[in-house]
Amino acid sequence: MAEKNNRNVAAAEFLPVRRETVMEMVAGRIEALVRSGELRSGSRLPPEPKLAAMLHVSRGSLREALKGLVFLGLVRARPGDGTYIQPSLSGVISRHFQWMLLLQEIKYLELLELRQILEPAAAALAARRATKDDIEKMQEALAGMRSGFHNPERFMVNEIAFHECILQAAKNVAIQTTMRMMYDAMAEGRRRVLPLVDDLKRNFDRHERIFNFIQKRDAHGARQEILEDLRYAEALLRRDLDAQDKFRKEAEHTPKQLKEARVTRRGKPRR
Numbered sequence: 655m656a657e658k659n660n661r662n663v664a665a666a667e668f669l670p671v672r673r674e675t676v677m678e679m680v681a682g683r684i685e686a687l688v689r690s691g692e693l694r695s696g697s698r699l700p701p702e703p704k705l706a707a708m709l710h711v712s713r714g715s716l717r718e719a720l721k722g723l724v725f726l727g728l729v730r731a732r733p734g735d736g737t738y739i740q741p742s743l744s745g746v747i748s749r750h751f752q753w754m755l756l757l758q759e760i761k762y763l764e765l766l767e768l769r770q771i772l773e774p775a776a777a778a779l780a781a782r783r784a785t786k787d788d789i790e791k792m793q794e795a796l797a798g799m800r801s802g803f804h805n806p807e808r809f810m811v812n813e814i815a816f817h818e819c820i821l822q823a824a825k826n827v828a829i830q831t832t833m834r835m836m837y838d839a840m841a842e843g844r845r846r847v848l849p850l851v852d853d854l855k856r857n858f859d860r861h862e863r864i865f866n867f868i869q870k871r872d873a874h875g876a877r878q879e880i881l882e883d884l885r886y887a888e889a890l891l892r893r894d895l896d897a898q899d900k901f902r903k904e905a906e907h908t909p910k911q912l913k914e915a916r917v918t919r920r921g922k923p924r925r
Contacts, residue, residue, distance in 0.1 A: 676711060680719035681728060683709045688739065696741040699729065751839035762843050762891055765836050770884045772829055777864060777880040778873035780823035788823035792865050795819055799858050806848050816861055847890040
C-alpha cells in the first residue's frame with residue numbers, strides 16, 4: 655500500500671498543470687536558486703533533466719515554462735549551449751512600459767509626472783557627485799545639441815544624451831535604470847512633440863543652465879532648472895494629446911460620404 659501511495663505522489667508531481675502556474679512556479683524556484691547563491695546573473699541553468707528533477711516538474715512542462723520565461727526576457731536561450739539567467743532586465747522592462755502605453759494601462763502624462771519626481775532628484779545628485787568625466791560628457795552632448803539647431807532629429811538625439819549624462823553623474827543605479835526605461839518607452843512621444851518645439855535655441859539655453867548649475871555644484875538650482883524643462887515638455891505633450899483627441903473626435907463625427915470624398919480627392923480608394 656505504501657509503495658502504491660508513493661507511486662501516486664510521484665505521478666501527481668508530473669500531472670499536467672496550467673501553463674501559467676508551471677511558469678510561475680518554475681520562475682519562483684529559479685528565483686530561490688538565485689537568492690541562495692546557487693545561480694547568479696548570467697549563470698547557465700542546469701541541464702534539462704537535472705533542472706526538471708530539481709523543480710519537481712516533467713521535462714515537457716519545464717520546456718513550456720522556459721519558453722514563457724524566454725519570451726518575458728527573464729532567461730535567454732543559446733541554441734546548442736543552454737539556457738541562462740538574463741544578466742540585465744532594463745531593456746525587457748522598457749518594452750513592457752511601451753506595451754503598457756500602447757494598451758493604455760499607463761498614460762504618457764503619468765510617466766511624465768514620474769519623470770518630474772525622479773529627474774530633479776537625479777539632477778541634484780549629479781550636482782553633488784559629477785566627476786570631471788561626467789562634466790566633459792555633458793559638454794559634448796551640449797555641443798551636439800548646438801550643432802542640431804537646423805537638424806531637429808540630431809538635436810533630439812543629443813538632448814537625450816545630455817539627460818543620460820545627468821543620470822550617469824547621479825551615481826544611483828535605481829534612478830538611472832528607471833529613468834532609462836522611461837526614456838525608451840517615451841521615445842515615440844518625443845518624436846511626436848518635436849515639431850511643436852517653437853525655438854530649439856531657447857530649449858538649448860535651458861539645458862545649458864542645467865549644466866551650469868551642476869558644474870557649480872548647485873543642487874537646488876539644478877533641481878529647479880530641470881523641473882522647469884520638464885514643465886515645458888509637459889506643455890508640449892498636452893498640446894500633442896489635445897490635437898490627437900480633436901482629430902479622433904472629428905474622424906468619429908465625419909459623415910461616411912465625406913470621408914469617401916476625401917479619399918477620392920487623395921487618390922482612388924483601395925479595394
